[in-house]
Amino acid sequence: MKQIVIISGKGGTGKTTVAAALARIVQQKILVDVDVDAANLEIVTDAKLVSSEPFSDAQISSIDTEKCIRCDLCRQNCRFGAIDVDAGGNYFVDEHSCEGCKVCQLVCPADAVSVSETQSGTIKKSQTPYGTLWHGELSTGRDNSGKMVTFLREKGAKEAQDANLPYVLIDGAPGVGCQVIASVTGVDMALIVSEPTLSAIHDLKRIAELAQHFRVPAILVVNKTTINKSLTNEIKRWANSQNIPIAGEIPVDVRIVKSMAQRKSPLEIGDEKLSKIYYGIWSKVSEFIEQKL
Ligand code: SF4
Ligand code: SF4
Known part of the structure; x- marks a missing residue:
């Protein structure tokens, strides 16, 4: 069983859009959303709550x-x-x-x-048309969620192992704080989603460093490439210098934003070219796993 975390140095780069598409493409997996401050994979995967339990990590x-x-x-x-x-x-x-x-x-x-x-939060198990989703919600005022991230990951990994499923897909938290460290530690690979803006490039370098520190092989998706061709090329040059392969490049498309607002993934737009990009990303990721592991 392989654990793949989808991360981005900053919020708003399209991490959950990629996670929502992969949730539909990857068969035989458990989904885990560890962005416990703003979990939204449940929305875009049409998840139905199956059970919930209180979570406590503090006195x-x-x-x-x-x-x-x-x-x-x-x-x-x-x-x-x-x-x-x-x-x-x-x-x-x-x-x-x-x-x-x-x-x-x-x-x-x-x-x-x-x-x-x-009680510092709630652990939830939901059913989506694409498999089980584990996700969590922190109680108001609680912001130290590294333990909840670890707990959710354990739940997902155990269910995948028990059901003999080959993958756990983890939608990680944005940033480089303790939640992200808890998302990355011990996973098999990281799929980093970035975009061609100066702040995103800065955060991309930090998150790639973090993955490297924890010896987690990383692969990159450049999202919204058409907003800045020159910065897109800069990201690709940098990735090449760091031996980080590019899994795919996604152009800006207003239909992607609309599809997410309608609780759908970009695959449901029905644009063959766009769907091919997301299927291509998974193909590169699975090749990468084969080579690295
Ligand atoms: S103020 Fe009351 S609760 Fe606080 S130490 Fe004194 S007796 Fe105990
Ligand atoms: S933080 Fe203050 S109120 Fe809370 S247990 Fe410690 S001394 Fe008591």
Whole structure:
């Protein structure tokens, strides 16, 4: 079973458009959307929720106002500024600031503080016409989602293994933060989607470096090539210098944006030339996997 992550250095390069097309092209796979801040593969694959479960990766403290003797020690010792006093003089914990370090519990002389697990999001399993999709949603105010990314990937990999499916296709998070590191670590290959703009090229170099750091072979798709031919050529020259093969070049086409808005993939536009590009991308990716692995 091979895990393929689709990533881009920045948002808006068309990563999910490519993922939506591959979801239809690649047979026998599990889909995983680890862009947990803005999961949208479910929308463009017409996913129907099958089950959901709470996800917890953090602890927060709470104060029992009946037991509290208002000594202020917890507030003075909380280095995250998570403890405050309300208008009635009662101490309380701001759950969005609490890091669950338990210092308040240790210093409390009245045994008024308890620390418990908090739900930081929801893990969802959905069924699409193209196979199972694992995806997640973070609770409002929660932004550290590396653990959720890892958890989703484990779910997808296990289901693929149990069903003897050859691929897990992972729609990664944008950027180069902890979510992306969790998306890339231990996968078999990365399909990077970039576009010919200066900021995208800058981010492409950073994400390629990240893949290289984690020894993940990378292949590149240049999206929206027609917005800037000269920068497209610059990306191709750079990719060549880094031994990163080009899996495909996708021109700007307003019908692609429209198809996504209608919860469809670019394949459903019915343009033979465009479909050929996406099928060509998968053909290059599968050849690349054969060669590298
Ligand atoms: S657990 Fe730590 S961060 Fe949370 S309120 Fe207590 S001292 Fe502050
Ligand atoms: S340390 Fe305990 S008793 Fe003192 S203010 Fe905080 S919760 Fe109340």
